[in-house]
Amino acid sequence: MHPFDFRRLIQPGRSTVPLLLVAAFLSGACRSPVASAAPGRSTASPMALPAACGPAAGTGTTSLASSPVADPLVTFDSAWSIIGRTHWDTTYNGVNWTALRAELRPRAAAATSTGELRAVLSEMVARLKQSHFSIIPREIADATGSSSGGAAAPDRSGSIGAELRYLDGTLVIAQLDRDGPAAQAGVRTGWRVQAVNGCPLSARLARMPQEPDPRREALTAYAIGTQALAGAVGDTATVLFTDERNAERTVRIVRAPEPGVVAKFGNLPAMTAQLAFERVKTAGKTVGIIRFNIWMPILSPQFDAAVDSLRDADAIILDIRGNFGGVGGMAMGIAGHFLDSTFTIGTMVQRGATLKFVANPRRVDTRSRGVSPYRGPLAIVVDELSISTTEIFAGGLQALGRAQVFGVQTSGQALPSVPERLPGGDILYHAIADFLNPAGKPLEGAGVTPDRVVPLTRAALLAGRDPALEAAMAWAVGPMTVK
Structure with a gap:
């Protein structure tokens, strides 16, 4: 996926469709300019680093944190007011919003630099202790190379054809495109990624903000590693790995175009959307596996x-691990492929209003022939990087008893959100609603707990195994899953 171009999110007249989308890069590139070293995290590098290997290396932007700030109270009051009128909970998740303004406003008034004001704003949204609240620096939002003064963003359209996961404090190759550059260069799943172009990832991982929730830590680490490996098509990434024998291997990988189609929706940024499916024969049965990386209408x-x-097929498995979410309304249409009635898969709760996400049963196929929604066994595979709309969909079908869920607990970040430009130029990314599953249980925080928890391990990856998918497959072809 390309790094997000947040400027596309903030044009006048943006779509009112709720955007249940978490940008992974909010946890990586977008947090580094405003976050200081967290308690308990060492700020010292374990080795001498090249100048380009700083904690925000690769963002392609120059921080404006030290620039003078004009009218800080105008920006502060705007951010405070936006949340004050749009937060669905009039108790603000237990925060006295008026008292918080009184506490932080003098600090905002005393801010003389952009960085100081951002620190105050970031503290304000952090007090809510909820996902989908962030201050996005304008130099990141506007890094498009336009004539409006934005800095030129680096070309990150190339990919090595690998997916990362954070296991035991390190980033490992969790999945490879069979015909992608990394696989062709001899890389294997389970290999640890130690450094990219001479920049050790351990130094950047050590600087991550301390997270009490390992799912958030995994998301931040994923963003760091993915950003480090991305680059221009045709450029070479020199990657230092630790292989299955824990021996170091340096591999030169020429980046290729990221597979998929470029997707745009309303004011969402351009991103690469990918979907693939296959038929697998096992135990005398046929199982269909569908994978897609984001909820985009395309x-x-x-x-x-x-x-x-x-x-x-005798069963279908939806593998939506690492799917960061997208357009929330899509969950209703996709659910209609598997539900034969207008069941509610969840409810969005705004201040003074609710919106039920009702499945739309599919009665015709792509050739306009009459069909019924698929009635066979349905398994869903998720992980800690299954976020937002992905959680709404999986949690809804699980609660209705229509699907069995496998993998590990999802991210627990399922709040509909929108971005708004503040007077000072930065972006306030803020949630506007809560979301409840069909049983009335909030998905925020808890996420979706699989019916069968199957953690990923490096040992399994090194052996070429996928435990969660294997468990889903075994259930799908089991004796209790006859159509």
Whole structure:
């Protein structure tokens, strides 16, 4: 996925469709300019680093934190007021919002630099202790190279064809595109990524803000590693790995175009959307596996076609690990492929209003022929990087008893959110609603707990295994799953 271009999120007249989307880069590139070293984290590098290997290396922007700030109270009051009128909970998650303004406003008034004001604003939104609240620096939001003064953003359209996960304090290769550059260069799943172009990842991981929730830590680490490995198509990444024998290997990998289609929706940034499906024969049965990385409308026809191709399968598995969310309304249409009635898969709760997410059963296929929604066994595979709309969908079908969920607990970040430009130029990214599953249980914080918890391990990856998918497959073809 490309780094987010936040400027596309803030144009006048933005769509009112709720955006249940978590940008992974909010946890990486977008936090580093405003976050200081967290308690308990060493700020010392374990080795001498090249100048380009600082904690924010690769962002391609120059921080404006030291620049003078004009009218800080105008920006502070705007941010405070926006949250004050749009937060769905009039108790503000237990925070006295008026008292907080009185406490922080003098500090905002005393701010003489952009960085000082950002620190105050960041503290304000952090007091809510909820996801989807962040201050995005304008130099990151505007890093488009436009004539409006934004800095030129680095080209990150190239990929090595690998997915990372954070295991035991290190980043490992969790998945490879079979025909991608990394696989062709001899890289294998389970290898640890130690350094990229001479920059040790351990130094940047050590500087991560301390997180009490390991799921948040995994997201931040993923963003750091993914950012380090991304670059221009045709450029070479020199990557230092630790292989299955814990021996160091340096591999030169030429980045290729990221597979998929470039997707845009309203004011969401451009990103690469990917969907793939396959039929697998096992135990005398056929199982269809569908994978997609983001909830973008451009993938809807592809998903429809995938289901059409798999209608005769004995079971279907949806692998939505690492899916960061997207357009919330899509969950209703996708759910309609698997629900034969207008069941509610969840409810969005705003201040003074609610919106039920009702499944839209599919009665025709892509050729306009009459069909029924798929009735066979349905398994969903998730992990700690399954976020937002992904959690809404998985949690809804699980609560309705329509799907069995496998993997590990999801991120617990499921708040509909929007971005707004503040007078000072930075972006206030803020949630506008809560979301409840069909049983009335909030997904925020808890996320979705799988019916069968199957953690990922480096040992399994080194052996070429995928324990969560294997567990889902075993259930799907089991004796209790006859259509």
